[in-house]
Amino acid sequence: MKRGIIIMVVTVVVLWAGCAGLLAWRRVRDAAMLSQPYAVKTPTGTNYVVQLRDVTIGKLSTGYVLLVTMRLENPNAFELELDRRNLILVDQTKEYYWPSMTGTQTPLIHLPPKSNLDKELLSFVVTDEALQGTLALQVGWRYMVMVKEARPFARSMKSGEFISFRGRDW
């Protein structure tokens, strides 16, 4: 009797630990996939490296705002100027969103030679429909990076509430 209870408890604990471990592994893998570095080569031959850090989604009274934090690296021996307007967000219906270009978010992103910008931010104001499917960020000529998976965003949020994710599964 006593042995049976011990076996049951151990089984439950092992199952719980297994599930938690599997979930943890999945989330770590998802985070690694989001923060995978992409070496972008432009038609003119210059290149830079883009690495997404996290994605923050915020509810506004009219829609949503999406903040994409990324790391930019310039491995070249010369300065690069990236036009923020080329870093556009695309949803599943091929609706395009330009990043905001006010305040600290200047239209041109300066990358000095052999340097990196650890926390460059792009912000997009998107509609509710944009969150019903996949979202991708164009980080360069023909380079699309997936920001969100196909599953619709179903979390209910209040106006002024923001959630930050380090993965695509949200």
Added chain:
Amino acid sequence: MRLMTRIQWYIIMALAIALAVTVVYFRYLTGQGGVTRKIVDTPALVQQIQQLNELVTVKYTIQKVIGLEEEKIPFGSEKVLLMVQATVKAGIDLGTLTTQQVTCASNSVSIQLPSPKITDVYVNEKETQVWDRSKTWWTPWVGFNRELEQKARVAALESAQAAAIEMGIISNAQQNAQIAIRELLRAAGVKDVTFQAAK
């Protein structure tokens, strides 16, 4: 003698009527009030309008409560609740106005103004404070993220900007610009000022 007096009287009357008609014409029908009519010169006009650049800014001050939750990898989360006061400025960059966008007629001017836009958004540090900061109790190994507050400020800026646009800051900026330009041109003697939508 009597005939001559009568002719003189007619001539004097005719001159008086002609003078009265001339005065009435210049005083009321032209609207000039006896002022010499100014010739409107397009490049000079554009330069005058461009000098108004600083006058057409609209400033909104917006207070927002921002709650930011950061999901941790693999488990747990951290939250920050921020009370933010942000200033949003909008205006029309009149420096980009060209002579092609200004059409002058005899005494009227038609202007195609550039589109108004948000020119600046910033947080008022003195009026901004953290209300609450917490993390999931069952993840004691997770440390507080120093960057979370900064991220919440950025989120607040985006939120304030969206709120200002919703409150009509763009149309307000356009109206202010039109009023300022109209006043300037009226002072310069232009009677009719019309504005066309930006293409």
